[in-house]
Amino acid sequence: MIVDLVDTDHHVHSTWSDDAVSTPAENLAAAQRAGLASIRMVDHVRVGTTYVPEFLAEVAALPRVDGLEVLTGVEAKILDASGRLDVPADLVVGPGGVDRVLIADHQFPGPDGSWSPRRTLEELAAGLSAQDAMSMLVQATCSAMERAGRGQLAHLFSLLPKIGLHESELLDEHLTAIADTAVRTGTTVEVNEKWRCPGPRAVLALAAAGVDLVGSTDSHEASTVGSYSWVAEAASARRLVGAR
Amino acid sequence: MSDSSPTRVLVTGAGGPAGIAVLRSLARRHDVVLLAADMDRYASGLYLVDEGARFLVEPGLSETFVDSLVELCERERVDVLFSTVDVELPRIAAERKRLDEVGTALAAPSLETLEVCLDKYALAQRCDGVLPTPRTELLGASDPDSWDYPVIVKPRRGAGSRGVHLVADADALRALGEDEDTLVQANLPGDEYSVDTLADADGHVVAAVPRSRLRVDSGVSVAGATVADEELEATARKVAEAIGLVGVANVQLRRDAEGRAALLEVNPRFPGAMPLTVAAGVDMPSLALDLALGRELPDRVPFRELAVVRFLEDVFLAPSEVLA
Ligand SMILES: Nc1ncnc2c1ncn2[C@@H]1O[C@H](COP(=O)(O)OP(=O)(O)OP(=O)(O)O)[C@@H](O)[C@H]1O
Ligand SMILES: [Zn+2]
Numbered sequence A: 001m002i003v004d005l006v007d008t009d010h011h012v013h014s015t016w017s018d019d020a021v022s023t024p025a026e027n028l029a030a031a032q033r034a035g036l037a038s039i040r041m042v043d044h045v046r047v048g049t050t051y052v053p054e055f056l057a058e059v060a061a062l063p064r065v066d067g068l069e070v071l072t073g074v075e076a077k078i079l080d081a082s083g084r085l086d087v088p089a090d091l092v093v094g095p096g097g098v099d100r101v102l103i104a105d106h107q108f109p110g111p112d113g114s115w116s117p118r119r120t121l122e123e124l125a126a127g128l129s130a131q132d133a134m135s136m137l138v139q140a141t142c143s144a145m146e147r148a149g150r151g152q153l154a155h156l157f158s159l160l161p162k163i164g165l166h167e168s169e170l171l172d173e174h175l176t177a178i179a180d181t182a183v184r185t186g187t188t189v190e191v192n193e194k195w196r197c198p199g200p201r202a203v204l205a206l207a208a209a210g211v212d213l214v215g216s217t218d219s220h221e222a223s224t225v226g227s228y229s230w231v232a233e234a235a236s237a238r239r240l241v242g243a244r
Numbered sequence B: 001m002s003d004s005s006p007t008r009v010l011v012t013g014a015g016g017p018a019g020i021a022v023l024r025s026l027a028r029r030h031d032v033v034l035l036a037a038d039m040d041r042y043a044s045g046l047y048l049v050d051e052g053a054r055f056l057v058e059p060g061l062s063e064t065f066v067d068s069l070v071e072l073c074e075r076e077r078v079d080v081l082f083s084t085v086d087v088e089l090p091r092i093a094a095e096r097k098r099l100d101e102v103g104t105a106l107a108a109p110s111l112e113t114l115e116v117c118l119d120k121y122a123l124a125q126r127c128d129g130v131l132p133t134p135r136t137e138l139l140g141a142s143d144p145d146s147w148d149y150p151v152i153v154k155p156r157r158g159a160g161s162r163g164v165h166l167v168a169d170a171d172a173l174r175a176l177g178e179d180e181d182t183l184v185q186a187n188l189p190g191d192e193y194s195v196d197t198l199a200d201a202d203g204h205v206v207a208a209v210p211r212s213r214l215r216v217d218s219g220v221s222v223a224g225a226t227v228a229d230e231e232l233e234a235t236a237r238k239v240a241e242a243i244g245l246v247g248v249a250n251v252q253l254r255r256d257a258e259g260r261a262a263l264l265e266v267n268p269r270f271p272g273a274m275p276l277t278v279a280a281g282v283d284m285p286s287l288a289l290d291l292a293l294g295r296e297l298p299d300r301v302p303f304r305e306l307a308v309v310r311f312l313e314d315v316f317l318a319p320s321e322v323l324a
């Protein structure tokens, strides 16, 4: 069964993320109010994070809601060009652990570790071409998908504006590489309301290649769970592709 | 950051008058997306920004405060951070590099400037000889008979006027003993002024706007007026130069027995009464944002004389919108 993008919210933070304000129970109630078919509870991790088992236990203990699937995830940044992820070494993905690892482009994955936006801008000014920077980012994203096991691309390409680049500079082969790897590794790709990404061209290309797309508010307070405007347009565009 | 993508600005201390003043000033800019943070879910400034841009943070004194703030800035792709909370400021400024690494510029004076302002003894020493500065000594470190009475005794690192009192004579001062964290200061008997001062990246003062506080209620100025007074402006400029100010500080001056404007103290942050300075023609939060973004500031921004009376305002919300 194909669920519509706007009936899913696969990126919802709770108080297990430092600055978020709603508990998993509040987010669940909000998902129910919004009439969602599926919610993924996600919190931020780093290599030193220890709370994951408690977070999973709290989500597992939530009351069941008819017609609402509850999934879990952790969000981690890509650390470098090899696609290493900032996750605890003992993280369990799959049965007994989190359902998916959300792969986040919080920094630019450079060959020698993550680059700050300023460093990236400096490298671009010093001769790194926009094409090569895109290729590094895409390559790192693909490697991260391989490493994650079961991944989800969080706010794909949200980094670009911060480093002076734009999705229009992506080559078709970049999108093909991401789509192929996502299909092969079973990685889902979210269409993110908060960061309004990836854009329509990427969404259509991914959908056409058979990538499993999900909706995402990236919300950290219950009041915004499942609330879409920008994603709703992407969803209708995807419906057109599906109808063809 | 490309010119087309809006600047993401996080303001901490969204519940205080300074935080609200910064939020309201920056809300008028169309190239800015505002995010607000506070430790208190009822902080009113949180509700001046869009739903989804409101964050609860740890208290500024908590051990992991800076770590979690840096992470928040990274995840939210914050371009510029304004901190309006006294206790947070030096801790954040000490980690400016880490913020820089995640792409966040801190709109605050340098750590060196903050430190000299927060230690009123260091500040008096720094300004002595540069501008009229009341004699300032550590308690017990000077001969009580060498002072004109009454004198002021106050904490070396105080805020909110706590622990400030007049001491009537040498015997009373002697009786207070010795304390490195307490200051003895010559009494400045004249009128008091707050001068909102902005210096550019080279330390050049772009504006110094003196305000008289016509009425103060529990430390908050509820009525005031800008005052065009060359001497006050010039004195604040000298203070800014002496402390190496880059950015915004609130210079407090008071007239001495001879009627000269003398140094009282410097609060190295946005004051709650900032809206008056903005309305008088100098939008310091907006200029400070340009400064943090590395943009050129005008050489000088003039202000006009303007008075203000202030009142509490209400933000109405659906009950469900109040952060749970
Ligand atoms: N040398 C002085 N002469 C006269 N009055 C003084 C002197 N020092 C302090 N005061 C009075 O005490 C008040 C508070 O002093 P000061 O500004 O040094 O401390 P503070 O605790 O940092 O104050 P705040 O945070 O409220 O500005 C001043 O506004 C002034 O009214
Ligand atoms: Zn997220």
Ligand SMILES: [Zn+2]
Binding pocket: A075, A104, A106, A154, A155, B075
């Ligand atoms: Zn993220």
